[in-house]
Amino acid sequence: MMRADKSIPIQSKKKRRWPIIVLVIVLVLGTILYSLANRYLIPHVEVAVVDNTLNSSSGDSGSSGTTDVVTAAAEANATSDDWSYSSDDVDINIEKVVTGTGEDQITYYVADVVLQDATDLKTALAGNSFGTNITDTTSNIASSAGAILAINGDYYGFRDDGVIIRNGTLYRDVPTRDGVALMDDGTMQTYDETITSSSELLESGVLNTLSFGPILVQNGAIAGDFSSVSIDKNFGNRSIQDANPRTAIGMISANHYVFVVVDGRSSESRGMTLDELASVMQGLGATEAYNLDGGGSSTMYFMGRVVNNPQGENKERGVSDILYVSEGE
Numbered sequence: 001m002m003r004a005d006k007s008i009p010i011q012s013k014k015k016r017r018w019p020i021i022v023l024v025i026v027l028v029l030g031t032i033l034y035s036l037a038n039r040y041l042i043p044h045v046e047v048a049v050v051d052n053t054l055n056s057s058s059g060d061s062g063s064s065g066t067t068d069v070v071t072a073a074a075e076a077n078a079t080s081d082d083w084s085y086s087s088d089d090v091d092i093n094i095e096k097v098v099t100g101t102g103e104d105q106i107t108y109y110v111a112d113v114v115l116q117d118a119t120d121l122k123t124a125l126a127g128n129s130f131g132t133n134i135t136d137t138t139s140n141i142a143s144s145a146g147a148i149l150a151i152n153g154d155y156y157g158f159r160d161d162g163v164i165i166r167n168g169t170l171y172r173d174v175p176t177r178d179g180v181a182l183m184d185d186g187t188m189q190t191y192d193e194t195i196t197s198s199s200e201l202l203e204s205g206v207l208n209t210l211s212f213g214p215i216l217v218q219n220g221a222i223a224g225d226f227s228s229v230s231i232d233k234n235f236g237n238r239s240i241q242d243a244n245p246r247t248a249i250g251m252i253s254a255n256h257y258v259f260v261v262v263d264g265r266s267s268e269s270r271g272m273t274l275d276e277l278a279s280v281m282q283g284l285g286a287t288e289a290y291n292l293d294g295g296g297s298s299t300m301y302f303m304g305r306v307v308n309n310p311q312g313e314n315k316e317r318g319v320s321d322i323l324y325v326s327e328g329e
Helices: 010-040 063-075 138-145 198-203 274-283
Strands: 044-048 084-086 090-099 106-115 121-125 129-132 149-152 162-166 169-174 178-183 188-192 206-210 215-218 246-253 256-262 288-291 300-302 321-325
Touching: 090 300, 106 149, 106 300, 121 138, 121 206, 138 149, 138 300, 138 321, 149 246, 149 256, 162 178, 162 198, 169 198, 188 246, 188 288, 198 206, 215 246, 215 274, 246 274, 256 274, 274 288
Parallel strands: none
Antiparallel strands: 044 129, 084 090, 090 106, 106 256, 121 321, 149 300, 149 321, 162 169, 162 206, 178 188, 178 206, 215 288, 246 256, 246 288
């Protein structure tokens, strides 16, 4: 007798393999997408900040914060206009500077800040929380904090390293790069995180640290050649020397600061290189100066409005933190 051939046809076997192959591909892609979303999109709160000076949560219109800064200004007998603010404790003067023409035009904003008390220079976190992927616009965070003047900070939430001290509290201690420390005596110190410990900083009276860089001016001199400076991006290191929007902070003397925000990526402003930014800071009299997060983050806020042109489209990008000035409690 002849046996019936019970083998499965080759074509049938191929058909059965396809669902398995598709399932494996979907699982792999799903894992990769979730991993990316978890790293760059999904908020992770590590510490909820309790601070009575912050009046509303992330995403609020910030109306209460704006009201509070107006009230604080009135109580401080302050005078102000669109470009200046003056009280017994805080003096701020903002200047818009335009240089060059055509494709070489640069527009930037300089805020000269004189304080009587170093604690009037503060930091605030998006959502009143420390963690990753927690963002809001500079103006929302500033308004919620009752800020008179604010600039974006170092976008600490994009990384998992650096030394992060905010308003006297240590949140992260992973020394990596050159940082800047704002001290309780009104001075600003640029330093190497890998050499100076967070405990030393706290013992010496640090109020805030920012971790981005590079150092622009140190001891009155331009810090060095910026042509090879790279920033640690999770998508790979890349040069940040090309002309871009910029944000920087400098100290002229104790409690005398200068904030600079440079527009870019528009017909009105090409942005600045790090060399150009360092020269500007030195020219303003800064003895110490430090580069903060730039690009689409670069934003200056003053008395309820955004002063500059973020992203060249008057469109703010969400950030994780700000540096701001307010009247003391």
